Amino acid sequence: MNDLPTSGDEPGSGYEPHPGVDRKLLEILVCPLTKGPLIYDAARQELISKQAGLAYPIRDGIPIMLVDEARSLNDEDFLK
Amino acid sequence: MRSIDGLHAMIVNAFRIERIGTNTALSDCITVAALHTAAMTDDTRTDQPTDQKPSSLSAGLRDTVPAKAQVFDRDLLRRRRDRQAGGFGAHDFLMAEVAERLLDRLDDVTRSFPLALDLGSHDGLLARLRQGRGGVETVLQADLSAAMAGRARRTGNPAFVADEEWLPVNAAVIDLILSNLNLHWVNDLPGALLQIHRALKPDGLFLGAMFGGNTLQELRDCLMRAELAETGGVSPRVSPFADVADAAALMQRAGFALPVVDSETITVTYPNMLKLLADLRGMGEANLVANRLKRPTRRAVIAHAAALYAQDHAGPDGRLKATFQILFLTGWSPHQSQQQPLKPGSGQTSLTDVFGGGCH
Numbered sequence: 001m002n003d004l005p006t007s008g009d010e011p012g013s014g015y016e017p018h019p020g021v022d023r024k025l026l027e028i029l030v031c032p033l034t035k036g037p038l039i040y041d042a043a044r045q046e047l048i049s050k051q052a053g054l055a056y057p058i059r060d061g062i063p064i065m066l067v068d069e070a071r072s073l074n075d076e077d078f079l080k
Numbered sequence: 081m082r083s084i085d086g087l088h089a090m091i092v093n094a095f096r097i098e099r100i101g102t103n104t105a106l107s108d109c110i111t112v113a114a115l116h117t118a119a120m121t122d123d124t125r126t127d128q129p130t131d132q133k134p135s136s137l138s139a140g141l142r143d144t145v146p147a148k149a150q151v152f153d154r155d156l157l158r159r160r161r162d163r164q165a166g167g168f169g170a171h172d173f174l175m176a177e178v179a180e181r182l183l184d185r186l187d188d189v190t191r192s193f194p195l196a197l198d199l200g201s202h203d204g205l206l207a208r209l210r211q212g213r214g215g216v217e218t219v220l221q222a223d224l225s226a227a228m229a230g231r232a233r234r235t236g237n238p239a240f241v242a243d244e245e246w247l248p249v250n251a252a253v254i255d256l257i258l259s260n261l262n263l264h265w266v267n268d269l270p271g272a273l274l275q276i277h278r279a280l281k282p283d284g285l286f287l288g289a290m291f292g293g294n295t296l297q298e299l300r301d302c303l304m305r306a307e308l309a310e311t312g313g314v315s316p317r318v319s320p321f322a323d324v325a326d327a328a329a330l331m332q333r334a335g336f337a338l339p340v341v342d343s344e345t346i347t348v349t350y351p352n353m354l355k356l357l358a359d360l361r362g363m364g365e366a367n368l369v370a371n372r373l374k375r376p377t378r379r380a381v382i383a384h385a386a387a388l389y390a391q392d393h394a395g396p397d398g399r400l401k402a403t404f405q406i407l408f409l410t411g412w413s414p415h416q417s418q419q420q421p422l423k424p425g426s427g428q429t430s431l432t433d434v435f436g437g438g439c440h
Contacts, residue, residue: 022238024195024218028253032246056248062229063240065248 021045021058031056032065048073151320152265152368154224154243161202161225164364168203168228171362177346178289178406179206179260183213185408186258186287191215193256193285197222199244199276200262202364204232211235216256222247247275252413254279259288261406264321265368273334283415286336292343292405293323298393299356299385299402306385307377315373327407336411337418344406349399353386356402 026040031049038047038056046055047063054070055077056063064070164171183206194217198206201221210216221232221239233239242248244259245268257276266272276286300317307314322330324343331339350356360366393401412418 024220025238025240028195028220028250029240029248030250032243032248035251059226060230060233062226062233063248064226065240065242065246067246069241 021061021063025063029063029065033067046071048077050078150370151267153370154245154265154267154368157265157364157368158224160366160368161223161364162227164362165203165225165227165231167362168231168364171359172202172205174346174348174359174404175202175205175261175363176209179209181344181406182206182258182260182287182289182408183210185410186215186256187213189215189285192217194218195254196220196256196258197249197254197279198232199242199247199257199259199288200224201232201239202228202260202262204235204237204239206258206260207232207235207237220254244272244275247272247279249275249279251278252281252284255281255284257284257286257288259286259290261289261291263288263409264290264319269322270330270333273330273336277334277336277411277413280413282413283417284413286409286411286413288409290327290407290409291319291321292327292407293321294345294403294405295321297403298389298400299353302353302385302388302392303381305388306381310378310381310384316369317367317372319367319369321405322407324407327409331409331411334411335414337414339409339411341407341409344408346404346406348402348404349395349397350402351399353389353400354382356400 021040026038026047029038029047030036031038031052031054033054034049034051036049036051038049040046041048041055044055045058047058047065048055050073052067052070053073054067055073056065056070058064192215196216196219198219198221201207201223204221207219207221210219219237221229221235221237222242222244223229223232223239224241224243226241229239229241240248244263244266257280259276263269263272273286276288280286303317304314307317324341328339328341331341348356350359389400395401
């Protein structure tokens, strides 16, 4: 059983995804804390949850939907 | 963060790789489940005050959660997955085997699922295996580890980082949720299942595989006996795993229609116990029980356990057996089109007529 072949292509070979965040994700993601809507800030590469007062970073096209990693919003953010 | 980090953590991890359910551990698990369900009536996570942070993530709420509720160290799981992401492919045979079995079950379902979510995608294994198989158009991938999600994204499918206990997915948007050997690390399984249910569209399908109670029973037994003999006590080296009945009850409680839980046993053979430990480590599956021993296990314990393992669990060919019990969870988001139970008392035919007189 432990001699099973591992799956075919090794990640990293060939395909390199486009740098931006995938549109499909923007359609389904919500704030993990409030389950409320997120605003996509393309310039800062963040997903902003006004209800929770948090901005979740997008790194290399991957939204990091962890409160641990989120930035607390300041007054400026709310004025936007 | 914990004091064990860096090199020290590597050493600790190297010798603590046990994950199995003992009866004691299982009763802990049930207690925890009860604790969580008591605190949760419906999708109550959405009602959390917004200034509080998830228990597994923030020190704030964590302090208010009874220590017992945190069976697994999720921060450590995340760090370990980050670290193992690169070498995961060399140790993923078990994940790949279970993923195949999961996809076989999916192949048996004739309807199509345009949008699927792989919850706990690791490095994108499921998406790679699924490539070219019908029924699913897009697979979104979520993992607790950014390194794993980064690799998963290179399969050509979108990926994001998420905690299964705080699923950042809108209600009723996903057609199919798959989860391959991931939910056994979730502290709040009832809550995670509720959120999975919530994310599914009506008539959406959840298909998950997780480790069950008999997993690694040989290793658990040998380590326990060795530790007892060498140190005069035992420590939790073994994850509490749910058994079939627990999992079925939780599926039902989460509101899934037509819930089914069944189990399969996979026996893997190894030349020695250390090779088994190395594999578990490579899979990122080393011991994460929150109140595990925080110091390296003594070599004598490992050596003693390895000797017991070789003595008691060797096959005719001299290779050592390791049992993995896999629970397959299947459930549908309720929909009118699904078969429904009739209301009690609504039957039109009397059983007396069917069986004849004299039957009461």
